[in-house]
Amino acid sequence: MSEVDVLFATLRHAAGQQTADCIENAVRNGSDRDLNRINALAFAKAHDLDEEKTIAGFLHAARIGAFEMTWNVLCPGCGGVLDSGTTLKAVDRESYHCALCAAGYEPTLDEMVEVTFTVSPRVRRIAAHEPDRLPALEYYRQVFFSTGVDLPDDLEERFGRILLEMIELDPGEKAFVSVQLPPQFIIIFDAVTHSAQFIDVQGEPTGERQNLSMVISRGHTPNETETLRPGLLRLTLENHTDRRVLPNVCIAGDDLHEILGRRRPFLTAKRLLTNQSFRDIYRTDTLDVDQRLRITSLTFLFTDLRGSTALYERVGDLAAFDLVRAHFRVLHEIVATETGAVVKTIGDAVMATFPSPDRAVTAALRMREAMLRLNTERGSEDLLLKIGIHEGPCLAVNLNDRQDYFGQTVNIASRVQNLADPHVILTTEAIVGNERVCEILRDSGITSVSRMEELHGISREVKIFALP
Known part of the structure; x- marks a missing residue:
């Protein structure tokens, strides 16, 4: 083999x-x-x-x-x-x-x-x-553009309609190119160094030769837009890098925007960080200690067991431990199947993230049903689960050798969970206002009940919605 x-x-x-x-x-x-x-x-x-x-x-x-x-x-x-x-x-x-x-x-x-x-x-x-x-266009396709740009199969043909010139320059090489400028906006761009020069071609055509030089280097800084007239341009291109470069001269019009405008979903870092498989495999090698990366929208779900201390007293350490472990196993499975990830457990509490509010609400409803089912099987009300959900911006950080999250969104989600009664899911307006969440609640026959609450450490009152 x-x-x-x-x-x-x-x-x-x-x-x-x-x-x-x-x-x-x-x-x-x-x-x-x-x-x-x-x-x-x-x-x-x-x-x-x-x-x-x-x-x-x-x-x-x-x-x-x-x-x-x-x-x-x-x-x-x-x-x-x-x-x-x-x-x-x-x-x-x-x-x-x-x-x-x-x-x-x-x-x-x-x-x-x-x-x-x-x-x-x-x-x-x-x-x-x-x-x-x-090849030059394959470099643009495979290296420069992201997988979220849905480039057409006939890219060469379509790009050829707007391409005035494209050349390859070896390290240290210099080239002279003659280009006939149409009365449109022109971009000279190299995908290797990301060097660019803009040309606004306007006015009456000229019979005189126009000249323009462009140095392509690693430390290239943006140039001011040059204004030229329609007609012949003698372009000098110099490669001051140690790599081959691929400058092209093209018309920046509707055809270019149409080529680049088609988009498709791609795997974002946000989604991967909320993936349980990723957290399990790369738990200690995600962020540096000093990194602070912004996420504009992430959904947090907190759970906790009410009365767990009394549970240990009532049934004994061994039985309580087995029951709590079974509860963790169920919650982890539900989080993973709803495209979320468990960030950490704190005592009997769970902190989990989801890419969108609807996934978190679906997970919360499943968690509640699972705990009710476990209680029914045991013939007791030992597992009293409290759930709180909130969505908003946050920072991805490294805390205690673990990829974690920081910010007011995290704080609010935790405080909301603290207010929850057993088997009642508490959310914020950011959650119930989500269109997909509204559909889920409507299909489940759940009507939310709202109230204003003061949350510890939060300067304003927050509108809380209970999902009974």
Whole structure:
């Protein structure tokens, strides 16, 4: 049995037969392009797989060395990859600048950081393992643009309609290019260094030759927009880097926006951090101690057992411990199946995160039913579960050697849970105002009851909604 056969046998054991078979088939029979920066959500859709099982499959594949996982910082405008690293620790800047869009952004884990998977060279070598040897447009497709940009299959043909010139420059090379400028907005852009020059072509056509020079370097700073007239341009391009560069001159009009405007879902860092498989596999290697990464919206669910001290007194330590452990096992399973992750347990309490409010509410309803069922089976009311849910912005941080969360959203969710009575789920307006949550409550025949509450450490009253 070859090393690759052993790897995929291991993957089948960890990730399941169907998911592992699809990944193995892609590795053995897919194109080179298909195996570079795989979008796990698109892969799941293409192979009719469950998304969570697919994500878990690629995580396990990365863990055993069959794939390499990368974290890519994206421009929310054009969808270009502004930076890339092998761990989330590489996202270490307060802001990122996109030269193509001439805009700067503070990185957030919601939609600005994607996670992709590339087949390892030990399993199969593909062209993208040597990106500087990719054809120019393949470099743009496979390296510069994120997997959230749904580039057309006929990219070459469509890009050719707006492309005035594209050349390759080796390290230290200089080139002179003659370009006929139409009366439109023109961009000179290199996908390797992200160097850009904008040209606003306007006015009457000129018969005189116009000249423009552009130096492509690693420390390239944005240039002011040049205003030129329609007509001939003699363009001088100089590569001051130690890599091949790929500058192109194109028309920045509706055709370009149409090429880049088609988007599709991709695996965000936020979603991966709320994935139980990821937390289980990479629990100690996610963030540096000093990192503070912003998430604009995350849903927190807190649970606790009321009267657990009395439970230990009533049934004895051993029986109570077994019962509490059974309760934890059920909650962990429910959180994982609703695309959430348990961040930590504190005594008899659980802190979990979900990518959206509807997943958290569904999990809470299932938790309540599960505890009621366990109590019925035991013929007692030993498990009195209190649940609180809130959604909002937060920071992803590293606390006590664990990837954790910090901020007022976390505090409010915890305080809301403290107010809950057994078997009653308490939420905030941010939760019940969610459209999908409204549908879930309506389908379940649940009518929320609201009241204003003062929460410890919160300066304002908060509207609380009980889901009886």
